[in-house]
Amino acid sequence: xxxxxxxxxxxxxxxAAYDYFWRANTYIQVRQSPGSSRSLTHGLSVGATADARxxxxxxxxxxxxxxxIIALHGFSALKVVLIVFTNYMLAKRLPKKYVxxxxxxxxxxxxxxxxxxxxxxxxxxxxxxxxxxxxxxAMKGFQEPNWGNxxxxxxxxxxxxxxxxNITTLRLISFNFDYYWSxxxxxxxxxxxxxLYLCHSWRLTNDIKKKQLDPSNLSERDRVSLxxxxxxxxxRNYFAYALYSPLYLAGPILTFNDYINQxxxxxxxxxxERTLMYAIRFILVLLCMELVLHFIYTVAIFKAKxxxxxxxxFQLGMLGYFNLHVIWLKLLMPWRxxxxxxxxxxxxxxxxxxxxxxxxxxxxxxxxxxHRSYNRWVVRYIYVPLGGSGAAGALGRLxxxxxxxxxxxxxxxxxxISLRLLVWGWLISxxxxxxxxxxxxxxxxKWKDRPNAYRALRGVGAVGNILMMMxxxxxxxxxxxxxxxxxxxxxxxxxxxxxxxxxxxxxxxVGAQVMFEVREEEKRQGxxxxx
Numbered sequence: 165x166x167x168x169x170x171x172x173x174x175x176x177x178x179x180a181a182y183d184y185f186w187r188a189n190t191y192i193q194v195r196q197s198p199g200s201s202r203s204l205t206h207g208l209s210v211g212a213t214a215d216a217r218x219x220x221x222x223x224x225x226x227x228x229x230x231x232x233i234i235a236l237h238g239f240s241a242l243k244v245v246l247i248v249f250t251n252y253m254l255a256k257r258l259p260k261k262y263v264x265x266x267x268x269x270x271x272x273x274x275x276x277x278x279x280x281x282x283x284x285x286x287x288x289x290x291x292x293x294x295x296x297x298x299x300x301x302a303m304k305g306f307q308e309p310n311w312g313n314x315x316x317x318x319x320x321x322x323x324x325x326x327x328x329x330n331i332t333t334l335r336l337i338s339f340n341f342d343y344y345w346s347x348x349x350x351x352x353x354x355x356x357x358x359x360l361y362l363c364h365s366w367r368l369t370n371d372i373k374k375k376q377l378d379p380s381n382l383s384e385r386d387r388v389s390l391x392x393x394x395x396x397x398x399x400r401n402y403f404a405y406a407l408y409s410p411l412y413l414a415g416p417i418l419t420f421n422d423y424i425n426q427x428x429x430x431x432x433x434x435x436x437e438r439t440l441m442y443a444i445r446f447i448l449v450l451l452c453m454e455l456v457l458h459f460i461y462t463v464a465i466f467k468a469k470x471x472x473x474x475x476x477x478f479q480l481g482m483l484g485y486f487n488l489h490v491i492w493l494k495l496l497m498p499w500r501x502x503x504x505x506x507x508x509x510x511x512x513x514x515x516x517x518x519x520x521x522x523x524x525x526x527x528x529x530x531x532x533x534x535h536r537s538y539n540r541w542v543v544r545y546i547y548v549p550l551g552g553s554g555a556a557g558a559l560g561r562l563x564x565x566x567x568x569x570x571x572x573x574x575x576x577x578x579x580x581i582s583l584r585l586l587v588w589g590w591l592i593s594x595x596x597x598x599x600x601x602x603x604x605x606x607x608x609x610k611w612k613d614r615p616n617a618y619r620a621l622r623g624v625g626a627v628g629n630i631l632m633m634m635x636x637x638x639x640x641x642x643x644x645x646x647x648x649x650x651x652x653x654x655x656x657x658x659x660x661x662x663x664x665x666x667x668x669x670x671x672x673x674v675g676a677q678v679m680f681e682v683r684e685e686e687k688r689q690g691x692x693x694x695x
Contacts, residue, residue: 225404238320278326287312346391416537477661525626533695626676
């Protein structure tokens with residue numbers, strides 16, 4: 165925290181100094197055309213100003229990223245740069261048809277290699293390159309070379325760079341696919357020349373045309389979907405994006421197209437008042453975490469692996485519930501901190517947590533709001549290319565479930581290559597199934613004449629959804645399968661435990677009804693979120 169507190173102050177000050185001393189005149193206003201006393205046309209001046217802003221900001225991001233990763237990883241920064249450069253060459257040098265497969269194979273292989281080789285220590289590299297066998301210490305005058313160990317001792321503030329590199333992998337895939345899809349639009353800017361909205365499969369849709377798009381006021385969906393100019397897919401822009409300092413360590417995840425668009429035009433949402441309010445929200449979250457850790461010892465108890473029989477069913481239920489809240493808070497804090505840093509820097513990434521953990525009753529909506537930027541990433545780069553929700557009807561739903569299983573398998577492996585998280589990913593896919601089946605058996609349109617009965621029915625389904633989401637997340641991020649077995653036995657091992665469980669279900673049912681009304685109030689206020 166002390167290092168990050170310094171960074172969030174120093175980084176904007178360095179950018180301001182860079183802009184002051186090295187900024188071209190075109191950063192603020194466009195120069196007059198040579199030999200003419202008239203200013204350039206309004207449209208051209210806006211475009212030229214935007215290009216100047218892009219060049220200025222990306223140049224700073226490029227140089228600061230180099231300094232930043234050297235400070236973080238020391239000599240291991242060379243490994244990061246090598247992987248980033250190799251991925252770029254795959255996109256730029258391979259024939260177009262091979263780029264998607266090569267991108268996925270390379271980046272998934274990197275995930276496994278980083279984990280299995282533990283970040284490729286220089287000591288291991290030195291041992292591999294050395295012609296001597298260290299198993300023969302009896303050789304007189306022989307000394308084991310220590311240059312690898314010396315390099316490993318100078319690997320910056322975060323020597324284990326591979327732990328945090330998973331986030332960068334997502335950005336590498338984003339660049340390659342955004343560039344690959346942009347090749348279908350070569351011949352001009354899609355905004356200025358052919359303003360057609362591109363769907364995720366990148367087929368031109370004739371029925372959805374957005375003519376006269378204002379490039380300085382694109383929606384988030386357009387910023388993500390519409391490719392940028394061909395010359396913007398350069399190595400400097402790519403390097404600055406892949407290692408963009410405010411979002412490098414933990415996200416939120418920004419696509420390459422969105423990053424370039426925001427560097428070219430500052431969003432209207434970037435205001436001093438909004439950023440200040442967001443900073444206050446982060447401080448409140450930090451204080452909330454301090455209070456929870458000070459008074460509620462769930463993390464310590466779970467790590468101690470106690471005899472669960474020593475706790476009452478109520479205590480066991482509260483331990484599981486508050487442990488999930490600690491998980492939610494410990495993810496919310498870094499995501500909000502780094503998003504705050506990006507907002508101060510003039511970039512508005514997606515908000516990862518849009519609802520409190522206790523304000524979710526739908527499994528599908530829960531995952532749209534939990535790590536929201538990652539959810540959008542997997543939808544854009546995995547789910548939709550696989551076929552998305554497929555055709556209507558039962559067959560389409562089955563295909564959608566198969567795609568969900570593929571998505572969560574990748575998500576589990578991306579988090580960590582372990583059986584526990586793989587089981588978590590499969591449990592999530594399994595627990596989405598009841599909600600889908602219930603939607604088929606009890607469609608809302610058939611209950612229009614009985615809204616109260618339908619709301620009660622939805623409440624029962626919500627209780628099941630909440631319990632299943634709690635089970636899946638406890639397995640994946642807290643206690644594992646063995647700990648869950650102990651927790652379940654402790655609750656259901658007695659009559660009082662069963663009574664407690666029934667009472668807890670009643671409380672969850674009441675909470676679901678409150679959430680339904682919260683959603684209705686949001687609709688009345690014009691707030692419509694899918695999560």
